Amino acid sequence: MGPSIQALIAAAASFVVITLIFAIMLLFCKRTYKPPTYRTRAVNRPQPNRCSDLSSIALFDSASFDPSLSQISMSELIDATDNFSTDKIIGDGSFGFVYKAKLSSGVTVAIKKLDKDAFQGFREFRAEMETLGKLRHGNIVKIFGYCASGLDRVLIYEFVENGSLDQWLHDTSRNDDVDGSKQLNSLCPLSWETRVQIVRGVANGLAYLHGLEKPIIHRDIKSSNVLLDSDFEAHISDFGLARRIDTSHSHVSTQVAGTMGYMPPEYLGGNTAATVMLDVYSFGILMIEIATQIRPNLPVVLDGQEVGLLEWARTMEARNKEIEMVDSNISREELSEAGVREYFRIACMCTNEKSRERPAMSYVVQLLDELVA
Numbered sequence: 001m002g003p004s005i006q007a008l009i010a011a012a013a014s015f016v017v018i019t020l021i022f023a024i025m026l027l028f029c030k031r032t033y034k035p036p037t038y039r040t041r042a043v044n045r046p047q048p049n050r051c052s053d054l055s056s057i058a059l060f061d062s063a064s065f066d067p068s069l070s071q072i073s074m075s076e077l078i079d080a081t082d083n084f085s086t087d088k089i090i091g092d093g094s095f096g097f098v099y100k101a102k103l104s105s106g107v108t109v110a111i112k113k114l115d116k117d118a119f120q121g122f123r124e125f126r127a128e129m130e131t132l133g134k135l136r137h138g139n140i141v142k143i144f145g146y147c148a149s150g151l152d153r154v155l156i157y158e159f160v161e162n163g164s165l166d167q168w169l170h171d172t173s174r175n176d177d178v179d180g181s182k183q184l185n186s187l188c189p190l191s192w193e194t195r196v197q198i199v200r201g202v203a204n205g206l207a208y209l210h211g212l213e214k215p216i217i218h219r220d221i222k223s224s225n226v227l228l229d230s231d232f233e234a235h236i237s238d239f240g241l242a243r244r245i246d247t248s249h250s251h252v253s254t255q256v257a258g259t260m261g262y263m264p265p266e267y268l269g270g271n272t273a274a275t276v277m278l279d280v281y282s283f284g285i286l287m288i289e290i291a292t293q294i295r296p297n298l299p300v301v302l303d304g305q306e307v308g309l310l311e312w313a314r315t316m317e318a319r320n321k322e323i324e325m326v327d328s329n330i331s332r333e334e335l336s337e338a339g340v341r342e343y344f345r346i347a348c349m350c351t352n353e354k355s356r357e358r359p360a361m362s363y364v365v366q367l368l369d370e371l372v373a
């Protein structure tokens, strides 16, 4: 009798111990599991910690928006997108999906529906409406209208036919032939001439933003925020992090945000006073990315060692090996040595460690005009 009671107690004790171990493991897994995500926007994204935060930012004053922008009803957007059907998705940004749709007027637009639970989404909506909503320039994407219904916020843009530069540079599926064989289509890879034209367009758009009476810092210049129209003309998009500088100041104090690989050293070091030189640096990195077809956050091998893209580009430039840096898919006959050298010289000027020594975008436009000529 005695041993069987002991055996029972031992069995019960082991059951309790095993259950406890399982419970602890479950708890641990729940805490550490993070769903996979390919959204990589802000390095420092403010999160709502009180309900009032969300409701105060959710309220908006449409009086500060440009009156020429159309306010579009949610029912029209639901009709145009088949109730935001996944078939209509053309992109996925940090704050929601982007849909392609035709409005009842017949205009084709890109519709960005901001995630309802994203606090930053409401800020993005306001920032876009209050900056981009008032801008008119050939190298800046046009906002067509908006929809604010309950907690839903939707931004409606002109549709830019050739999508983002990022896709043209890095999305290899674009090169897949129908039967899956890797055959480059006639536009891929982008020619050197087209790349220089795109760079010039972005420079022109930035020079416009920085030259406004109250300059605008974009703060997130990168290849996925450059859209290409049917003529491969560049249109700067995504003004969710943009800030206006007051006329009496040369900077704006703000939280550090942006995309890794494109942010200047002074900003990464925690300096929260953002100036237009922040965009100049990101633009220089973008120039290197466009020429080399290498993502700025990936390491490059130099003399058998992995280094950052910028360090590699600077070293190669110092060794007069600019042509070797150019994407190997571009025919060498297309390249002029002097032109490529000047291209990288401009990129290196823009990415100077010292922000004060970077050139103004208006001067960069001048240099690029001479390069094109």
Ligand SMILES: Nc1ncnc2c1ncn2[C@@H]1O[C@H](COP(=O)(O)OP(=O)(O)OP(=O)(O)O)[C@@H](O)[C@H]1O
Residues within 6 Å of the ligand: 039, 040, 041, 090, 091, 092, 093, 094, 095, 096, 097, 098, 110, 112, 141, 157, 158, 159, 160, 161, 163, 164, 166, 167, 220, 224, 225, 227, 237, 238
């Ligand atoms: N006006 C537009 N016309 C055509 N395509 C667009 C337009 N706006 C956005 N897209 C597509 O949707 C994608 C997502 O855009 P979005 O600005 O939301 O995010 P992102 O810039 O790619 O990423 P993140 O938000 O992390 O910076 C773009 O890369 C582009 O392919």
